[in-house]
Amino acid sequence: MTSARALVLTAPRTFEARDYELPVIGEDDGLLRVEACGCCGTDHEQYTGELHPGYAFVPGHETVGTVVEVGPRAAERWGVRRGDRVAVEVFQSCRECPACRAGEYRRCTRHGLADMYGFVRAERAPGLWGGFAQYQYLAPDSLLLPVPDGLDPVVATAFNPLGAGIRWGVTVPGTGPGDVVAVLGPGIRGLSAAAAAKEAGAGFVMVTGYGERDAPRLALAPRFGADLTVDVARDDPVRALRGAVGRLADVVVDVTAKAPAALGQAVALARAGGTVVVAGTRGSLDTPGFVPDLVVYKELRILGALGVDAPAYRAALDLLARDTYPFAQLPRRVVGLDGVEDLLRSMAGDGEPPPVHGVVTP
Numbered sequence: 001m002t003s004a005r006a007l008v009l010t011a012p013r014t015f016e017a018r019d020y021e022l023p024v025i026g027e028d029d030g031l032l033r034v035e036a037c038g039c040c041g042t043d044h045e046q047y048t049g050e051l052h053p054g055y056a057f058v059p060g061h062e063t064v065g066t067v068v069e070v071g072p073r074a075a076e077r078w079g080v081r082r083g084d085r086v087a088v089e090v091f092q093s094c095r096e097c098p099a100c101r102a103g104e105y106r107r108c109t110r111h112g113l114a115d116m117y118g119f120v121r122a123e124r125a126p127g128l129w130g131g132f133a134q135y136q137y138l139a140p141d142s143l144l145l146p147v148p149d150g151l152d153p154v155v156a157t158a159f160n161p162l163g164a165g166i167r168w169g170v171t172v173p174g175t176g177p178g179d180v181v182a183v184l185g186p187g188i189r190g191l192s193a194a195a196a197a198k199e200a201g202a203g204f205v206m207v208t209g210y211g212e213r214d215a216p217r218l219a220l221a222p223r224f225g226a227d228l229t230v231d232v233a234r235d236d237p238v239r240a241l242r243g244a245v246g247r248l249a250d251v252v253v254d255v256t257a258k259a260p261a262a263l264g265q266a267v268a269l270a271r272a273g274g275t276v277v278v279a280g281t282r283g284s285l286d287t288p289g290f291v292p293d294l295v296v297y298k299e300l301r302i303l304g305a306l307g308v309d310a311p312a313y314r315a316a317l318d319l320l321a322r323d324t325y326p327f328a329q330l331p332r333r334v335v336g337l338d339g340v341e342d343l344l345r346s347m348a349g350d351g352e353p354p355p356v357h358g359v360v361t362p
C-alpha cells in the first residue's frame with residue numbers, strides 16, 4: 001500500500017474522500033494502520049458545524065490501530081514496536097514544558113489544543129491527522145497507549161468514553177468505597193461513569209435519563225453497575241434516591257448533553273458537603289430548577305471536567321480487557337468510511353435513533 005483513503009470534512013456536512021500518499025517515516029515518527037475509531041459528540045458537532053473549525057481536516061480522535069512503521073527514537077520514546085496495537089491519545093505532549101511535566105499535557109505550550117488529532121488542517125503534511133482514514137500519521141510527540149492482548153479493536157475504542165467515566169466519575173470527585181453516587185445521563189459516558197464508580201467501591205449508584213429516548217439506555221445501566229435507574233421525565237430523582245438509600249449522594253456526576261435542568265437536579269441530589277462534577281455541556285444559559293443558594297447552604301464542591309488523561313485511558317483499557325462490564329455487547333453501530341456520514345447524522349439527531357456507541361472501521 002502506498003496511499004491511504006481518508007475522509008476530509010471540507011465544510012459542515014460535506015465529506016470528501018481523498019487518497020493521501022503514505023509518509024516516509026524517519027527516526028522520530030511512525031505510522032498506524034487504523035483498525036477502529038470511536039465517535040462521540042465532538043464528531044457530530046464537527047460534522048453539523050457547531051464545532052467546525054473553518055478549514056478542511058480529517059476527523060476522528062478515538063483511534064485504535066496497529067503500529068506498522070516506527071522510527072527507532074520514536075519506538076523508544078513511545079515504548080512500542082512495529083506490530084503493537086495501541087490507542088492514540090487525542091493530544092500531543094512535548095514531555096518537557098511545565099504543563100507536560102505536571103501531567104497537564106492538554107495545556108502543552110508547544111501543542112495545546114491546536115494539534116489535537118482529528119482537528120488538524122488537512123493541508124499540513126502528511127494530511128493523515130485523524131482516525132477517519134485507513135492510516136493515521138504518528139507525529140513525534142504522540143502519546144500511545146498499549147491495548148491489552150486479546151481486546152477487540154472495536155471494543156477497545158471505548159477507551160475514550162470509559163477513560164472519561166473513570167476521570168469524571170472517580171478521579172476528579174475522589175469517589176471511594178461506600179459512596180453514594182448519582183450519574184445524570186445514561187449515554188456511553190454515563191454508563192462508563194457508573195461502572196467506574198462501582199469499580200472504585202461505590203456502595204450505591206443511581207443513573208438517570210430522560211423520557212423515551214433514554215429508556216433503552218437506562219435498561220442497560222444495571223449491567224454497568226447501576227443499583228437504581230430513574231426516568232426524570234416521570235419521577236423526582238431526589239425522592240427516588242432518598243427512597244432507596246435514605247440519604248442524598250456523596251458524588252453527583254452530570255454527563256448530560258443539552259439538558260438545561262440537569263445542574264439543578266445535580267445540586268438537589270448532592271448531600272451537604274458533597275461533590276458535583278459538571279462534565280456535560282448545556283449549550284444554553286438556562287438552568288431551570290438551579291437554586292444557587294443550595295450551593296452555599298450545602299457547602300458543595302462543584303467541579304468542571306472536560307477532558308481525560310493518559311492514566312485514565314490506561315485504567316480504561318485494563319478494565320475493558322478484564323471484561324467485568326459488558327462493553328463488548330453495547331448496542332453499537334460499526335460502519336466503514338462510506339457509512340460515516342449516515343452515522344454522524346443519526347448521532348446529531350437527524351434520521352434514525354443514535355446508537356449508544358458508534359465506531360468507524362476504515
Ligand SMILES: [Zn+2]
Nearest residue numbers: 039040042062
Ligand atoms: Zn471523542
Ligand SMILES: [Zn+2]
Nearest residue numbers: 094097100108
Ligand atoms: Zn508540553
